[in-house]
Amino acid sequence: MSVTAVSSRVAEIQAVLSQLGAGRTTSAAAGAAFRSTLDGALATAGAPAASAATGSAPSLTTPATGTGGARVVAEAEKYLGVPYVWGGTDPNKGLDCSGLVQLVYRNLGIDLPRVSRDQAQAGQAVPSLAQAQPGDLLAFNSPVSHIGIYIGDGKMIEAPRPGLSVRVADVTDTPTAIRRVLPAEAASASGAGPVSGRATAVPYADLFNRAAATYGVDAGLLSAIARQESGFRPDAVSPAGAQGLMQLMPATARGLGVGDPFDPSQAVDGAARLMRDLLDRFGRTDHALAAYNAGPGAVLRYGGIPPYPETQNYVRSVMAMVGGAA
Template identity: 60%
Template structure:
């Protein structure tokens, strides 16, 4: 750990002690936290993802809610034993393929700035003090999820002070009314799969909900599993869309062998990758090899499997067009 990181940690401890006299959390008891986590975990995936703005930020919030009730542990990065504030942030974002720094002051420099809390969207990072020594995940309505201090659990509480930094890591959420237009476009625009395609109604439905080409979803399913919802790869990828268990969990997919859940989860994942990388070929590369590999090589990774995967899916799309 560098001197700067040690200094940040010392400042963080001081801030946590100062918070002892701070406002009471909105979800103060561990029982209430567990109830909230249980409610979120058992809700249908579409309800958990589309409850707010409908963007990737809501996926961040849904992931963060899973850790309500996890105890604060200074330096903690393992949800099984405890998390500190930056450990929580890093864990939540890693499940969606975002590689954030470990400590709060570095996380408060990631992504892009948001001018004020009035412009903040669910999933944004809210950081406190200068130098930054505490950080949380904004969920809307002046509330955040954070790991507050020793003796407390990960909880939902008010944003107790004006943040010293607000950072947006994920793509912007759709503007008001945008989800409706996405749905209308998704049901009629080119890219709808041909009649007779296996699971055509699932692809068309997911395209309408999430603004991803149905033809792209179909091409990915064909490449991944040959439209076999029972497929399991040697690496452990599961189902029609070949989701890895950790990826499926992060997307709220409880059964990757259920075609409806798999297609909906894959649509949300592809939408986030398209928004993040800005092109279909890079999104496909990230779907196959992971976002980290695309970032590492600043393009399609030099892996034969990934390059063949991208070429094959794009060829299927061209043939469908």
């Protein structure tokens, strides 16, 4: 997702959070309960279930091979609008700057220290902001008392101070330290251009290209879904139970005739058939992606992409990878 797109969505996300009313925990729980009920009703029809409060992100215990800077930024975006709370580590209650950083990286399987001064010692040093990449940590003051996640173009995502919420902000001060904590191969992959057309130079490219030829679904789109869903991990399992490279729920896999969703060949074939059906049904790639993430019923209910932050983030991220506008 581009920095411009991030900035333009901040107000929208905050408005959605406001409309959910007082009590973020209650609203989130109610939304999750509704989606769980809806997805259960749709499961026999092969509709995929949204993966609880973390979207389609798999539950990782080690750093994902495909965890690049773009994925770090996408994970951080999920918490835009969460209020600042000193010492906060629970997004349902509030986050402080280092709590946000630790949570984002923990969700991607990378353990960081709890406080900003220690986080500013993690990983490898980056000499200057000009050499920083999305996903790098920017630390400020001496001793360090604030930290954020760089997203490119001179901007970062931060939990700023009491009275404000997690936001996108310009980097106006010179960082005291810039640290790269991503594995080297992941950091270098983060600068790759959009995935589009024929899948090349990505894991399982042959499977995506074969499915594209069979079902008429863009191979770049299938590759982008796999990148967003599992980081190209065939063994990924989400908190909600979605499985494999394409994160198919067990009921969805059965409905598609996928005997083993952990088998990349079966998973890609099933996901391609599912996307073909969703594209034919909704006639738009962004609506089909929303249905892949949240279920067709949610798209029908709202007449388009539903107002779930996880689903909106999912659609924007995948569309950005294929070079489209969501």
